[in-house]
Amino acid sequence: MKNLEMKKEFKVIADLLPINTRVLDVGCGDGSLMNLLKKEKNVEVRGLELNQENVQECIHKGLPVIQGNAETELHQFPDKSFDYVVLSQTLQAFYEPEKVLKNLLRIGKSVVISIPNFGFWKVRTKLLFFGKMPITKTLPNTWYNTPNLHMCTIKDFFNFCDEKNINIKKVVGVNEDKTSTISKNNLEIKNLFSKVGIFLIS
Amino acid sequence: MPSLAGLFFWMNIKLEKIKKLEVAKPLKLDCGKTIKDFPLAYETYGKLNDNKDNAILVFHALTGDQFVTGTNPITNKEGWWITAVGPGKAIDTNKYFVICANVIGGCMGSLGPRSMNPDTKKPYGLDFPVITIKDMVRAQESLLEHLGIKKLLCATGGSMGGMQLLQFCATFPDKAFSAIPIACSSSHSAQNIALNELARQAIMADPVWDNGKYVLKNVQPKNGLAVARMVGHISYLSEKGMQEKFGRKLQEKADYEFSFNADFQVESYLRHQGYAFVERFDANSVLYITRAMDYFDLSKQFKGGLVEAFKNQKTKFLIISFSSDWLYTTKDNKDIVIALNASGADVSYSEIITDKGHDSFLLNEPQFLKTLKSFIDSIYEKFRNEKRI
Numbered sequence: 281m282k283n284l285e286m287k288k289e290f291k292v293i294a295d296l297l298p299i300n301t302r303v304l305d306v307g308c309g310d311g312s313l314m315n316l317l318k319k320e321k322n323v324e325v326r327g328l329e330l331n332q333e334n335v336q337e338c339i340h341k342g343l344p345v346i347q348g349n350a351e352t353e354l355h356q357f358p359d360k361s362f363d364y365v366v367l368s369q370t371l372q373a374f375y376e377p378e379k380v381l382k383n384l385l386r387i388g389k390s391v392v393i394s395i396p397n398f399g400f401w402k403v404r405t406k407l408l409f410f411g412k413m414p415i416t417k418t419l420p421n422t423w424y425n426t427p428n429l430h431m432c433t434i435k436d437f438f439n440f441c442d443e444k445n446i447n448i449k450k451v452v453g454v455n456e457d458k459t460s461t462i463s464k465n466n467l468e469i470k471n472l473f474s475k476v477g478i479f480l481i482s
Numbered sequence: 483m484p485s486l487a488g489l490f491f492w493m494n495i496k497l498e499k500i501k502k503l504e505v506a507k508p509l510k511l512d513c514g515k516t517i518k519d520f521p522l523a524y525e526t527y528g529k530l531n532d533n534k535d536n537a538i539l540v541f542h543a544l545t546g547d548q549f550v551t552g553t554n555p556i557t558n559k560e561g562w563w564i565t566a567v568g569p570g571k572a573i574d575t576n577k578y579f580v581i582c583a584n585v586i587g588g589c590m591g592s593l594g595p596r597s598m599n600p601d602t603k604k605p606y607g608l609d610f611p612v613i614t615i616k617d618m619v620r621a622q623e624s625l626l627e628h629l630g631i632k633k634l635l636c637a638t639g640g641s642m643g644g645m646q647l648l649q650f651c652a653t654f655p656d657k658a659f660s661a662i663p664i665a666c667s668s669s670h671s672a673q674n675i676a677l678n679e680l681a682r683q684a685i686m687a688d689p690v691w692d693n694g695k696y697v698l699k700n701v702q703p704k705n706g707l708a709v710a711r712m713v714g715h716i717s718y719l720s721e722k723g724m725q726e727k728f729g730r731k732l733q734e735k736a737d738y739e740f741s742f743n744a745d746f747q748v749e750s751y752l753r754h755q756g757y758a759f760v761e762r763f764d765a766n767s768v769l770y771i772t773r774a775m776d777y778f779d780l781s782k783q784f785k786g787g788l789v790e791a792f793k794n795q796k797t798k799f800l801i802i803s804f805s806s807d808w809l810y811t812t813k814d815n816k817d818i819v820i821a822l823n824a825s826g827a828d829v830s831y832s833e834i835i836t837d838k839g840h841d842s843f844l845l846n847e848p849q850f851l852k853t854l855k856s857f858i859d860s861i862y863e864k865f866r867n868e869k870r871i
Binding site for chain 1: 798800819823828831832833834835849860861863
């Protein structure tokens with residue numbers, strides 16, 4: 281199920297990106313997204329990944345990947361060296377997400393960032409009615425072993441971009457296999473019904 | 483054991499069986515001197531295919547030679563990279579054509595301090611010109627020409643082999659489709675130089691060395707050379723790896739002997755490695771090759787530093803480092819990655835987690851060999867596809 285949602289998310293990200301561009305996938309995992317972008321959009325991809333097994337998998341697939349930690353090693357990429365930088369569902373896991381985000385915006389002309397939405401109705405009701413930290417398909421860990429340090433909602437990230445003068449070009453909400461465009465007008469409702477928010481910012 | 487004079491005589495006979503290319507083209511060395519009509523010894527494994535797109539050039543490390551795999555015909559020991567190269571190995575010689583040349587300054591058939599000086603008709607000794615990594619690499623260009631290879635599928639090498647490779651890519655940016663520098667550095671650090679100086683001083687402190695003139699007498703400064711090798715061996719292992727391998731274990735005895743014999747296993751190991759080395763290597767070659775390594779600083783050759791060195795690189799890089807390597811650290815290797823990234827090159831990087839230290843690239847390190855194989859096999863597909871288009 282998680283896999284299916286990932287696929288949906290990757291599809292949305294691929295749709296956001298024009299063909300023949302240069303893309304850095306931060307936290308590229310086993311290279312699934314890079315492979316998709318390469319095949320469907322003829323994108324020149326690069327990956328950054330912490331896990332050694334994933335790195336090996338990327339190399340096996342013939343995808344260029346650098347083993348490293350996005351929290352500490354983004355400095356190696358020069359300013360505006362990529363058309364797009366993609367960060368899929370990992371911003372909340374960094375110690376200093378704001379610093380990482382600044383770096384992403386420095387490296388890429390635009391940034392595509394996806395966040396698991398803590399404002400999704402199932403998450404809200406679990407906390408409200410059961411008084412327990414929510415465990416959902418998108419947020420499968422318990423409070424003591426979750427890698428997620430800085431959870432936020434789509435609305436939070438929206439407001440954050442406003443505050444920091446980050447230009448929001450497009451926001452897409454994903455729920456199961458349905459996607460919808462999010463704007464200021466429908467933010468409240470989409471914040472309730474989207475599992476994942478995908479932001480194109482610059 | 484044969485006498486050393488006898489050994490050299492025997493080695494010289496065997497050396498004649500080594501494949502050699504006589505390089506006629508004059509080569510102006512970095513030191514200003516020019517060499518010409520010099521021998522470059524090499525070996526190949528596997529077959530070059532009709533498209534000539536399956537050639538992999540291997541650069542050897544400080545004490546290596548051209549005998550990468552199989553049995554070294556001179557020493558009768560296994561080739562130095564038999565773990566990675568051979569039929570069915572990560573660099574599969576059933577599939578790829580592997581080439582390796584002995585560096586100039588070496589002692590396995592290529593021009594070196596033991597070669598005959600045409601001016602004096604005697605072995606060079608210290609009259610041999612001081613060479614650099616760049617000189618070594620440029621000397622090997624003729625070999626590719628000789629073998630009819632326009633573009634290598636891949637070039638690779640660990641340690642000093644990696645340094646040669648970085649130099650090769652900077653000097654000949656179009657000669658390799660891909661490159662795998664392993665456990666190396668783009669310039670020698672103070673610690674690297676210090677360790678090499680220790681090795682050199684050990685050799686020079688041996689009275690037999692006699693300012694390098696021992697070659698005229700067919701002897702070898704065994705004691706000094708053995709100590710030089712021991713220094714090397716310590717730097718190739720990690721502290722943890724050494725502790726696990728030897729600890730405080732005693733060498734075939736129940737208690738201390740209260741003497742200076744090799745009581746500890748680690749002592750015995752070092753002595754064995756040291757004295758085995760003198761059978762196959764030349765002391766002056768160690769001086770010359772370590773000097774070349776110390777002079778290596780790729781960024782110094784280019785205004786604008788390392789980034790400039792890799793400008794316009796079309797070569798696809800995979801850099802590999804080992805977590806416990808303190809000779810050429812993960813940081814040293816990452817600096818290369820950063821420079822390649824800054825120059826926009828296609829670069830992958832993997833750090834292999836291991837306790838085995840710098841030596842890891844020569845050992846049966848499964849994660850390393852798997853990464854090596856994955857990269858080379860996928861790059862071969864790409865190379866063939868690119869050629870088809």
